[in-house]
Amino acid sequence: MTLDPKNWEEFRQVAHAMLESSLDKMENARQGRVWTPVPKGLEASFKTDTPNESLSLQQIKEELDQIMKYGPGNTHPRFFGWVNGAGSPSNILAEIAAAAMNVNAGGRNHIAPIIEQQVIKWSASIMGMPDNTTGLITSGTSMATIIALKVARDKALELHDHSTLVGYTSDQTHNCIAKAFDLLGLPKTSLQKIPCDNNYEIHIKTLKETIEKDIADGRHPFAIIGNAGTVNTGSIDNLNKLADIAYNNGIWYHIDGAFGSAAILSKTAQHRLKGLSKADSIAFDFHKWWQVNYEAGCVLIKDSILHKKSFANRPEYLKYCQDGLSGGDFWTMDYGPELSRSFRALKVWVHLKSHGISEIANVVERNINQAQYLKNRVKSEAVLELLAPVALNICCFRYKFKSNIDEKNSLIVLKIQESGIAAPSTTTIGGNTAIRINITNHRTINSDLDLLINSVLEVGKSLV
Numbered sequence: 001m002t003l004d005p006k007n008w009e010e011f012r013q014v015a016h017a018m019l020e021s022s023l024d025k026m027e028n029a030r031q032g033r034v035w036t037p038v039p040k041g042l043e044a045s046f047k048t049d050t051p052n053e054s055l056s057l058q059q060i061k062e063e064l065d066q067i068m069k070y071g072p073g074n075t076h077p078r079f080f081g082w083v084n085g086a087g088s089p090s091n092i093l094a095e096i097a098a099a100a101m102n103v104n105a106g107g108r109n110h111i112a113p114i115i116e117q118q119v120i121k122w123s124a125s126i127m128g129m130p131d132n133t134t135g136l137i138t139s140g141t142s143m144a145t146i147i148a149l150k151v152a153r154d155k156a157l158e159l160h161d162h163s164t165l166v167g168y169t170s171d172q173t174h175n176c177i178a179k180a181f182d183l184l185g186l187p188k189t190s191l192q193k194i195p196c197d198n199n200y201e202i203h204i205k206t207l208k209e210t211i212e213k214d215i216a217d218g219r220h221p222f223a224i225i226g227n228a229g230t231v232n233t234g235s236i237d238n239l240n241k242l243a244d245i246a247y248n249n250g251i252w253y254h255i256d257g258a259f260g261s262a263a264i265l266s267k268t269a270q271h272r273l274k275g276l277s278k279a280d281s282i283a284f285d286f287h288k289w290w291q292v293n294y295e296a297g298c299v300l301i302k303d304s305i306l307h308k309k310s311f312a313n314r315p316e317y318l319k320y321c322q323d324g325l326s327g328g329d330f331w332t333m334d335y336g337p338e339l340s341r342s343f344r345a346l347k348v349w350v351h352l353k354s355h356g357i358s359e360i361a362n363v364v365e366r367n368i369n370q371a372q373y374l375k376n377r378v379k380s381e382a383v384l385e386l387l388a389p390v391a392l393n394i395c396c397f398r399y400k401f402k403s404n405i406d407e408k409n410s411l412i413v414l415k416i417q418e419s420g421i422a423a424p425s426t427t428t429i430g431g432n433t434a435i436r437i438n439i440t441n442h443r444t445i446n447s448d449l450d451l452l453i454n455s456v457l458e459v460g461k462s463l464v
Contacts, residue, residue: 229260
């Protein structure tokens with residue numbers, strides 16, 4: 001007995017129907033509510049004993065149809081809360097092929113490592129890094145960061161004691177950096193968070209002074225982490241100046257470009273991202289501003305020898321052979337912690353070939369322009385005020401209440417989310433609660449932003 005369908009014709013019919021449901025979901029992404037909370041009754045229905053007997057294919061499809069109604073809403077053009085990409089239908093084709101192949105992309109001599117190498121070469125070229133750059137398609141920037149900083153740490157450990165290592169980043173940096181330090185066994189005190197200037201960019205003078213003091217105290221700087229788009233405001237550190245500081249002090253230079261590095265494609269912002277080419281390593285997400293479906297991050301590392309040295313450790317059962325299935329010149333397990341890996345690179349490859357860089361660049365450029373449009377809408381309303389510069393695609397503002405201003409702005413966001421009209425989020429800017437609007441969606445148009453502002457004004461007025 002196998003786990004193949006007992007009736008392939010029936011399976012094909014249900015599979016085709018499921019594909020139609022999936023395509024309907026994406027084709028109609030603009031329709032209906034942005035976010036719909038899971039009904040209590042439906043949530044309770046999932047709390048069952050471990051299934052012992054199988055359901056019919058039709059029952060499975062009906063349950064999947066229900067499940068598709070209750071995601072976070074990031075495919076909708078008015079999902080503004082967090083930096084989530086909207087995905088694209090072309091990725092469905094890649095995911096079907098990858099599921100049917102069911103390969104382990106960790107190594108061996110087959111097509112997956114070849115596709116992944118090509119995607120890495122394309123990525124390095126886009127970021128301005130050399131042709132021999134190595135890298136991986138990861139689950140996301142969090143894993144990409146761990147891989148990059150492990151290489152940086154291992155290089156430093158050749159000369160210095162673990163307990164003396166110290167790294168630097170701004171106080172606006174994503175918490176995946178602190179998590180990476182923790183997972184790499186580096187104490188909390190080894191990560192120096194440098195304050196920012198009025199543009200929420202790392203304060204260069206303070207960074208230099210901190211490095212000088214640490215060296216004088218017998219500590220060993222091993223990594224500087226620059227931001228190509230901070231998660232709070234979208235600010236971009238001075239990547240070129242950070243590169244100079246790192247080079248002059250012999251420090252590894254890593255750039256967190258989770259979403260903002262995609263702006264290298266933008267004519268408007270490209271000049272601020274030129275410093276990407278000077279990084280020793282870059283971490284970014286294809287599943288954000290590039291619009292690849294979850295999950296697909298990327299790490300790029302300039303020194304291929306150090307990269308492989310940090311991870312390659314073949315046991316006898318994975319011994320390399322020049323020929324046969326154990327061959328192949330690129331095993332991803334030699335460049336990262338995972339042996340078991342899905343064929344993530346395939347959907348990136350299909351996405352880039354389906355749309356081309358020019359189409360993706362147009363999306364990035366349009367979203368940047370839309371953030372400026374939103375900024376001007378905020379400035380045109382007397383009861384609203386900007387709380388941070390709009391550097392890329394994120395706009396932070398608030399409603400100017402006379403009392404309980406933080407509490408009421410949080411309530412505005414909650415009411416708009418629950419209404420289904422849009423999905424903004426909150427953050428804290430300069431100690432103030434901000435309504436945070438991120439525009440990372442190829443489906444968003446200016447009328448969506450008008451509807452958002454009108455909703456903020458309406459809810460805010462009701463709370464005055």
